[in-house]
Amino acid sequence: MKLGKIFGVGIYVNPFFLALIALFFVAGVLDRGLVAFLVVLIHEFAHSAAAKRMGVQVTEVELLPFGGVTRMGSEPALDPLKELYIAAAGPFSNMLMVLAAIACKNYGIWDDNIGPFFLQSNILIAAFNILPALPLDGGRVYRAFLAGSMGLKKATYRAASFGQAWAVLIVAVGLAGLLLGFTGLDVMITGMFLYYAATREKLAAPYLFMKHVIRKKDELNEDGILPAETLVALEHVSLGDITRLFVPRRFHLVIVLDSQLKFKGVATEDIIVERLMAEGLDLPIGKVIDD
Structure with a gap:
């Protein structure tokens, strides 16, 4: 459901998020639901602002039951520095709101009903998002650090695997908490949602990698200069094995x-990518030289 636009960015609300707000209403705590809406919206707009600052087009923001997603016209993961900057902006905005809330409390600008919930919401969202697990912000930062040394595809697999592992742990904690009576179903559902999202990131890794490989020539044409990386390979090594190290x-x-x-x-x-696209991943690099 589209709510409208803010600064040219479309704001969409997932039906499940609306259901969550409805539950807040039924429980008589609609004000808390609106606070949660505001916190998530500010978090996502921090990503949007960072993306625009890095020259990445932002198309829309969708609010989900356990957070949100900022959709962009290009893939920030293709440039680790951009991904790091954009991903870190979300949790950073939450920490700024925590500091603002503490300042408001110290100066007496405080509501004993909403204030603590606003503070807790920001702390929880920031803490959850800094986990080094795709698709969370911390996972994107982690991938950005790894990509420079092991390549984008392998870095994505590593960060997404962390996401799956954290998800299993969260589900286990949620189940234990449910049985012992100190948590509700929300913790388990969050873990399952995280596992699903991490699995999707892992499945998308090959496509992201191909985007990265194909776009390199455009990057060189745009920037005019790129740092060089030299590899040494025996003639029988396949193009697939070589490009995985890019x-x-x-x-x-x-x-x-x-x-x-x-x-x-x-x-x-550029020649390697051209031959890979034409003749496949299994073509030996020696054939590229011989031809």
Whole structure:
């Protein structure tokens, strides 16, 4: 459901989020539901503001039962620095709101009913989101750090696997809490939702990787210069194995050696990608040089 636009960004509310607000209403705590709505909205708009500052187009924000998602015109993960900056903005905004709430309390601008809930909501959202688990903000920061050393695809798998592991732990804690009476179903549902989202991130990793590989030539044309990364490969190594080592924001040169470790030639990243798209992942790098 579309609510409208703020600063040119479409605001959508997931039906399940509306159901959650309805539950707040039935429980007689609609004011808390509206506070939760505000906290999530500010968190997502912090991502939007950071994205726009980094030159990334923001198309819409959707509010979900356990957070929100900011959809962008391009994929920030293709540039680890942008992803890190955009991802960190969300939890940072929550911490700013925590400080603002504490200041308001100290100066007597405080409501004993709403104030503590506002404070707790921001602390919980910030703490949850800094977990190094995709698709949470902390997982995106973690992937951004890993991508420079192990490549985007492997970094995505690692961060998404962390997401699945955290999800299983949250479900287990939620189940134990439900049995012992100190938590409700919400903790288990959050864990299941996180597991589903982390699995989707893992499944999308190959497509994200291909986007990253295909876009590199455009990046070089746009920027005019990129740092170079040199790899050395034997002629029988497949293009798939080579491109898995490609990292964002680097242009790769592959030195190809024969079985006697003698120099055969150098293949540039754009040629490798072109041949990969035309002839598949299993093509040996030696064929690129021979042709």
